[in-house]
Amino acid sequence: MQRQIFTEEHDxxxxxxxxxxxxxxxxxxxxxxKDGIVSRGAWLxxxxxxxxxxxxxxxxGGGGNTDYRYSAVxxxxxxxxxxxxxxxxxHNDIIGPYLTGLGTDEQKRRWLPGFCSGEIITAIAMxxxxxxSDLQGIRTTAEDKGDHWLLNGSxxxxxxxxxxDLVVVVAKTTPQGGAKGLSLIVVERGAEGFERGRNLDKIxxxxxxxxxxxxxxxxxxxENLLGERDGAFIHLMTNLAQERIGIAVAGIAAAEHLLExxxxxxxxxxAFGRPLSKLQHIRFEIAEMATECTVTxxxxxxxxxxxxxGGLDAVHASMAKWWATELQKxxxxxxxxLHGGYGYMTEYPVAxxxxxxxxxxxYGGTTEIMKEIIxxxxxx
Ligand SMILES: Cc1cc2nc3c(=O)[nH]c(=O)nc-3n(C[C@H](O)[C@H](O)[C@H](O)COP(=O)(O)OP(=O)(O)OC[C@H]3O[C@@H](n4cnc5c(N)ncnc54)[C@H](O)[C@@H]3O)c2cc1C
Numbered sequence: 117m118q119r120q121i122f123t124e125e126h127d128x129x130x131x132x133x134x135x136x137x138x139x140x141x142x143x144x145x146x147x148x149x150k151d152g153i154v155s156r157g158a159w160l161x162x163x164x165x166x167x168x169x170x171x172x173x174x175x176x177g178g179g180g181n182t183d184y185r186y187s188a189v190x191x192x193x194x195x196x197x198x199x200x201x202x203x204x205x206x207h208n209d210i211i212g213p214y215l216t217g218l219g220t221d222e223q224k225r226r227w228l229p230g231f232c233s234g235e236i237i238t239a240i241a242m243x244x245x246x247x248x249s250d251l252q253g254i255r256t257t258a259e260d261k262g263d264h265w266l267l268n269g270s271x272x273x274x275x276x277x278x279x280x281d282l283v284v285v286v287a288k289t290t291p292q293g294g295a296k297g298l299s300l301i302v303v304e305r306g307a308e309g310f311e312r313g314r315n316l317d318k319i320x321x322x323x324x325x326x327x328x329x330x331x332x333x334x335x336x337x338x339e340n341l342l343g344e345r346d347g348a349f350i351h352l353m354t355n356l357a358q359e360r361i362g363i364a365v366a367g368i369a370a371a372e373h374l375l376e377x378x379x380x381x382x383x384x385x386x387a388f389g390r391p392l393s394k395l396q397h398i399r400f401e402i403a404e405m406a407t408e409c410t411v412t413x414x415x416x417x418x419x420x421x422x423x424x425x426g427g428l429d430a431v432h433a434s435m436a437k438w439w440a441t442e443l444q445k446x447x448x449x450x451x452x453x454l455h456g457g458y459g460y461m462t463e464y465p466v467a468x469x470x471x472x473x474x475x476x477x478x479y480g481g482t483t484e485i486m487k488e489i490i491x492x493x494x495x496x
Contacts, residue, residue, distance in 0.1 A: 117410060121417050126185050133193040136165050141199050148323035152315050153278055154202045156237070162204055163234030170208055172216055176228035184358075184424040191362055192369040198468055200366070201323030206275050207231070210359045211238040214284055214300065218343035218351060223302075227282060239280035241271035241329055242352070248273075249485050251286065251352070252294055256331065258287035258301045265289075265301055265341070267334040270313075273479075277327025278315050281305040285331070290346050298348035302340040309334040320471030356481065357430045360437035361416075361423050363480045367440035368409065368416045370473050371447040375405050377465055378451040385456075392454070401454060405447050412443050431493045438486035441476035448473050 122130075140161045148154045162168050170186050172178020179186075187209050194200060215227055215238075230236030247253030256269025267287060274283070283303045290297030303310055313328025343351045379402055382392040392398045419436045422428040448470045452459035459466050477483045 117414070119413070119417060121421050122185060122189070126189055129186055130189045130193060132165065133167065133190055134197075136162065136167060137193060137197045137199060140165075141202055142197060145199055145201070145323065148201055150322075152317075152322060153325040154323050156234075156279065158202055159234035159237055159279075161234070162202070163232060167204055168208060168234055169212060169228065169232035171212060172228050172232055176224055177232035178228065184361075185420060187362065188365045188420045191365045195366040195369040196373040198465055198472065200321050200472055203275055203324055205362050205366070206240075207238050209362050210355070211240050211284060213355050213358060214240070214342060214351065217355075218300070220339075222339065223342070227302075230281070236281045237276055237279045238282045238284070239274050239276040240284045240286075241274045241277075242286045243271060243273045245270065245272050249482060251298070251349070254286060254288060254298060256285065256287040257291065258285075258289050258299060258336065260289065261335075264338055265336040267301060267303065267309075267331040267336050269331050271329040271331075272313075273316065273326055274329055275324060275326050275479075277329055278312055278325035283329065284342060285329075286348050286352070293346055295349040297346055299345050300342040300348045300351060301336055302342050303331070303334060303336055304340070307334050307336065318475075320468070320474055353430065357428060357433035358423070359480045360430075360433040360486070361419055361428060363476055364416050364433070364436035364440040365420065367437075367444040367473075367476050368412050370469060370476075371405075371409050371440070371444045372413070374444075374447050374451040374466060374469055375402070375409055378402070378405075378454050381466075382454055398454065401450060405450060408443055409447070412440055416440055431490055434481070434486040434489040437480065438477070438483040441473075442483060444473050444476055 140158055144155065166179060167190065169178035171182045174180035187205065191205050194204065215224065215231065219227065227236060231238065242251060244254055244256060246255065256271065258265040258267050267285065269287065281304065285301045285303050286298055287301050288297050289299040309332040311330045313330055316326045318326060382398050382402065385392050416436055419428055419432055451466050452470050455464060455466050458464050461467055
């Protein structure tokens with residue numbers, strides 16, 4: 117089915133992203149995967165190309181365009197190129213809205229120009245060794261010391277954790293407040309007592325630096341509180357919808373890409389004297405996946421449009437996230453199977469997509485948590 121949500125401007129932007137991938141990302145990607153990290157130069161190149169801060173107001177060096185479809189194009193192209201390691205989407209669509217939506221004028225002037233140029237790479241640190249799905253279990257504390265916050269605790273699984281120059285940390289500011297006692301505290305590179313732990317060794321997305329962070333008596337200036345004191349939970353709930361639709365967009369894009377390369381593969385690969393595609397079982401496999409992808413595409417595109425218009429709610433974002441990523445997981449597994457032994461070889465894109473994509477049903481809220489959100493909304 118013809119997609120109908122994009123204009124010529126979006127198509128032109130897609131070409132820009134493709135050129136950027138071809139010139140600035142793909143030639144280096146193998147090395148980045150070996151290094152376990154991308155280069156800072158790629159971030160600066162993305163800034164020069166106007167791929168950072170798409171929705172940030174122009175006065176701070178951003179694109180000034182809040183049409184979410186541009187972000188969707190970026191996510192689709194990076195996914196289909198097999199290059200999730202350069203986490204522009206995390207920076208633009210997950211951390212960006214906290215800075216633009218909650219930042220004071222002074223904070224925006226301080227952080228946004230570097231955010232848009234690629235000089236300030238960002239991360240968000242919610243998860244801790246003992247608290248992932250249940251953010252009420254967060255133990256990192258930010259004590260009010262009058263003229264500063266005293267930050268203590270540790271975080272894990274933080275994307276961009278090694279490269280980040282600015283980390284939005286979720287910390288307890290009112291110890292007995294439960295979910296209502298959490299705040300967003302911005303920690304900047306170089307703060308005394310802020311240390312990075314291991315760059316974690318993952319099964320996929322090898323070039324994405326996912327790290328542990330430690331905060332030992334870090335004195336954070338009072339003016340680095342982002343948003344309301346004790347208001348983090350509400351801020352997170354407001355912004356997580358965008359994170360989830362972004363993961364869904366990548367999920368369906370990955371599934372479609374896997375289907376495309378596998379369709380080609382089964383036409384070329386021969387067994388028992390004819391192409392695999394002549395076998396009914398193979399045709400049924402492809403037919404089922406194509407149907408599931410088409411149905412999912414329709415729903416996700418509808419969510420993209422609603423989100424661009426500002427109307428996508430948390431429940432539909434959760435539906436899109438769990439559905440599209442579980443589809444991605446199923447399609448990756450079936451496509452790998454259809455490649456036979458070659459599918460298990462890392463040099464084949466299907467193998468890389470299988471391991472790179474496996475995280476999709478876990479981060480940004482697991483499938484189970486998405487179902488909890490949906491179920492609660494229906495059965496409250
Ligand atoms: C590569 C990677 C990148 C990440 N990036 C970031 C990042 O940038 N910032 C950040 O803060 N975090 C990040 N995370 C963390 C990620 O968001 C968490 O791993 C995720 O939220 C799950 O938390 P957990 O690992 O503690 O699992 P747990 O919460 O311990 O869950 C374990 C299992 O129990 C299930 N479960 C838990 N609660 C329920 C429930 N109520 N009902 C049913 N089932 C339940 C879960 O669905 C899961 O299957 C990242 C993780 C990875 C692996």
